[in-house]
Amino acid sequence: MKRPSDYYQRDVSRHPPSFAPGYKTSVARSPGLALISLEQSQGDITGPVFGHNDLGPLDNDLLRNFATSGDPVGERILLHGRVLDEDARPVPHTLVEIWQANASGRYRHRKDTYLGALDPNFGGCGRTLTDETGYYAFRTVKPGAYPWRNHINNWRPAHIHVSVFGRAFSQRLITQLYFEGDPLIPLCPIVQTIPDPDAIDALVARLDMNATVPLDMIAWRFDIVLRGRRSTMFENRKEGN
Amino acid sequence: MDRLGYLRQTPSQTAGPYVHIGLAPGAAGFRMYDRELGWDIAGPNAAGERIRVEGLVIDGTGSPIKDVMLEAWQANAAGHFAHPEGGGAVEDGFRGWGRVITDFETGEWGFDTVKPGPVAWRDGRMQAPHIALWIVARGINFGLNTRMYFEDEAKANAADPVLNMIEWENRRPTLIAKRQMRDGKPVYRFDIRIQGTGETVFFDI
Numbered sequence: 167m168k169r170p171s172d173y174y175q176r177d178v179s180r181h182p183p184s185f186a187p188g189y190k191t192s193v194a195r196s197p198g199l200a201l202i203s204l205e206q207s208q209g210d211i212t213g214p215v216f217g218h219n220d221l222g223p224l225d226n227d228l229l230r231n232f233a234t235s236g237d238p239v240g241e242r243i244l245l246h247g248r249v250l251d252e253d254a255r256p257v258p259h260t261l262v263e264i265w266q267a268n269a270s271g272r273y274r275h276r277k278d279t280y281l282g283a284l285d286p287n288f289g290g291c292g293r294t295l296t297d298e299t300g301y302y303a304f305r306t307v308k309p310g311a312y313p314w315r316n317h318i319n320n321w322r323p324a325h326i327h328v329s330v331f332g333r334a335f336s337q338r339l340i341t342q343l344y345f346e347g348d349p350l351i352p353l354c355p356i357v358q359t360i361p362d363p364d365a366i367d368a369l370v371a372r373l374d375m376n377a378t379v380p381l382d383m384i385a386w387r388f389d390i391v392l393r394g395r396r397s398t399m400f401e402n403r404k405e406g407n
Numbered sequence: 408m409d410r411l412g413y414l415r416q417t418p419s420q421t422a423g424p425y426v427h428i429g430l431a432p433g434a435a436g437f438r439m440y441d442r443e444l445g446w447d448i449a450g451p452n453a454a455g456e457r458i459r460v461e462g463l464v465i466d467g468t469g470s471p472i473k474d475v476m477l478e479a480w481q482a483n484a485a486g487h488f489a490h491p492e493g494g495g496a497v498e499d500g501f502r503g504w505g506r507v508i509t510d511f512e513t514g515e516w517g518f519d520t521v522k523p524g525p526v527a528w529r530d531g532r533m534q535a536p537h538i539a540l541w542i543v544a545r546g547i548n549f550g551l552n553t554r555m556y557f558e559d560e561a562k563a564n565a566a567d568p569v570l571n572m573i574e575w576e577n578r579r580p581t582l583i584a585k586r587q588m589r590d591g592k593p594v595y596r597f598d599i600r601i602q603g604t605g606e607t608v609f610f611d612i
Contacts, residue, residue, distance in 0.1 A: 169529060170492055176611065177416045182548040189421075191546030194467035198602045201552075201611035202573060208526050209480060209539050210612050212490035214504035222441055232439065252413045261444075265429025275425045276436035277474070277511065289439050291429045327422065327429055335480045336612050340543055340550060342420040356421060359548050365418045391414045 171396040172206045173336045174252055180368075182359035189355045190316050206336055213335040216261040216295060225293045228266075228306035232289030239285050240269025240307030242383035245343075245371065248300040249330060252394030256300030257337075262390075263293040263329040264304060271312030271322075280312050305383070308345065316355050323350035323357065330390055337392040343371045345386060419550065422543040424474045427508060431476070434508050443506075448479060448520040450500025455484025455521035459594045460555065460584065463514050464542060467602030471514025475544040477507040479518060481537075486524035494526070522557065522593075528568040535563035535570070537582075542599065552610045555597045558586045573608055581607045 184196035204210075224231040229238060245264070249257040267273045267290065270282030274290050288307065296302045309324045325342045332338065344351050351357055351370065360366050368391075377385035408414055425435065432439040449457075460479075464472045481503045482488050487495040489503045497503070503523075509516045525533040535556055542551040556564050564570055570579050584595035599607045 180416045180418045182419065184548055184551075186548055189546070189548070192421075192548055193546075194470075195472065195544065195546035195601055196467075196548075197551065197606060197609050198467070199606050201609045204569060204572070204610040204612045205529060206612060207528055207534065208488060208492070208494060209482065212488040212493050213480065214502055215490055216444070220442065220444060225440065232437075250414060252416060254412075254414050263429050265425065273425045273428055274435065274437055275428050277424060289428075289432065289437060291432055291439055293429075293440075327420075327426070329422075329430060335539060335541070338478070338541055338550060339417065339419060340422045340426075341417055342423075359420075360418050362418075365415070368415065368417055369420070391417045393416060394413065 170208070170211050173211065173334055173393045173395050176393065179362060180365045182361070186359035189359050192359065210336040211334045213331055213333060213338065216331070218295065221293060221295065226302075226304045228288070228290065228292045228304060230305075231292060233287040236287055238268065238288035238307050240288075243306055243308050244303060244377060244379065244383050244385040245306060245326065245388060246301070246303035246374075246377060246385060247388040247390065249296050249302065249332070249390045249392065250300055251332075251392050255394070256296070256298070257332055257392055258296055258298045258300055260296050260333065261293060261331045262296060262302045263291070264306075264326050265291040266306065266309040266326040267312055269307050269310050271310030282310060282312060311350055320355060321350050321353070323348045323354050328388075328390065330392065332392040339390070339392060341369060343369055343388045346370050346372050419548060421545055421548050422476065424545040426474070426476050426543060431506060431508050445478070445504060445506030447500075448481070448503060448505035448518060449483070450498060450502065452498040453483055453501045453521045454498065455524070456593065457519065458522050459517060459519050459592060460538070460597055461515065461517035461594060462597040462599060463516070464509075464544070464599045464601065469603070471509075472544055472601070473509055473511055473514040475509055475514070475516070475542060477516065478541045479505040479507060479520070480539040480541070481520065481523040482526050484521055484524045486526045525563060530568075532566070532568050533563070535560050535567040540599075551601070552612050553599065553607055554582055554610070555595070556583045557595065558583050578608050581605060
C-alpha cells in the first residue's frame with residue numbers, strides 16, 4: 167500500500183514561541199519541556215470535512231446574521247481573500263470561521279465587561295467554506311480597538327480572529343488579522359509574540375480598492391497560507407498530492 | 408514568497424479569551440447558528456463502545472484553565488477516519504471531530520463519543536487506540552497537539568510506536584486516561600498539565 171504523503175514541516179520561524187513573556191498570560195500557559203517531534207500518520211493527514219449542509223445562508227454576512235432592527239453600527243467592510251498552501255495551491259471547500267469585537271471594541275461574550283457598548287444588531291461571528299479556488303468572503307464591520315490587562319495601558323489593535331481547517335488536522339490554524347496602517351500593531355504584545363517582522367506583516371490585511379463596493383463598503387484582503395504537502399518521488403501527481 | 412518560490416505559512420496567534428464567540432457562540436451567551444459544529448462526535452449510528460471523556464487543562468500554577476477550547480479528532484471503532492483518505496467507510500453521521508469547551512466556573516470539560524479502533528502507524532505496525540486533541544486558549548500562542556490513550560488498552564499501549572518514541576518512560580503515563588464506571592458507562596479521566604510537574608507530552612507534528 168502506498169503510504170500517503172506528508173504535509174510540509176511547520177515553519178517554526180514563522181510562528182510565535184509558546185513562551186513569550188511580553189504576553190504575560192503565555193508565561194504559565196506554555197509547556198516548559200520541548201515538544202516531541204512526531205512523523206505524521208493517518209490521523210494527521212486527515213481532518214474533518216465540512217459541507218454546505220453545515221452552514222446557514224447568512225453565516226458569512228455579519229451585517230445581517232444577528233441583526234434584528236437594522237444594520238450594525240460601524241464601518242462596513244468586505245473581508246476577503248484566498249486560502250492557499252505553501253505551493254500556492256488553493257485549498258478549496260475548507261471551513262473558515264471568524265469572530266471579532268464590534269465597532270466599539272466590545273465582544274458579545276458573557277465574560278467581556280468592557281465599557282464599549284454592545285450593538286444589538288451585531289453578533290460578531292461568521293463562517294463560510296472556500297470555493298474551488300480557495301476564495302472566501304465575509305461582510306462585516308471594522309472592529310474597534312479595546313484595552314486589556316497585560317501592561318496596564320495595552321490596547322489591542324483592531325483585529326479579527328480567524329480559524330481555518332485545511333484538508334488535514336496538521337494544517338489546523340487559528341490566527342488574527344490586523345488592518346494596514348493601524349498604529350497599535352507594533353505596540354501590541356500579542357502581535358509581538360511573533361519574532362519575525364515579515365511574519366507579522368503577513369497578518370496585516372491590505373486595503374483592496376479594486377474590491378471595494380463603491381458607495382457601500384471598503385474591502386480588505388487577507389490571504390491565508392497553510393502547510394503544503396509533499397509529492398512522493400516517482401509517483402504521478404494525478405491525486406494532486 | 409521565499410527564494411524557492413514557496414509561499415510562507417501564515418503565523419498562528421492565540422485564540423484569545425473569546426474563542427467561544429466564533430466557535431461556540433452558545434457558550435458565549437447568544438444564539439447565532441441553527442447548528443453549531445462539533446457537538447456530536449460519533450453520531451447515532453457509530454459502532455463501538457460508547458464512552459465519556461472528562462478532564463481539566465491545568466496551567467503552570469496548578470490552576471484549571473477555564474477559557475480553554477479543545478478539538479478532538481479520532482477514528483471510528485473500525486479505525487477509519489471520516490475523510491477521503493481515512494482508510495475506509497464510516498457510519499452515517501460519524502464525523503470523528505469535536506469541539507470541547509469548559510465550564511467557565513470550574514474549567515471541567517467533557518465529551519461523549521465512541522472508543523476508536525486501532526490505526527496503523529507509518530510502517531504498518533498498529534497504534535494503540537487514541538484520540539488526538541488540539542488545545543487553544545488565551546495565552547497559548549500556538550495550538551498544542553497531544554494524544555489521549557486508554558488505560559484499559561495496556562497491551563496495545565505497550566506496543567504503541569508513538570508512546571515508545573517518548574524517551575522518558577515516566578512521561579508516557581501523561582497520555583493515558585484513567586477509566587472508571589459511572590452509571591454503567593465508562594468515563595475516562597484525562598487531565599492535561601500544560602507546564603510543570605507531570606507536564607503532559609505535547610507533539611510537534
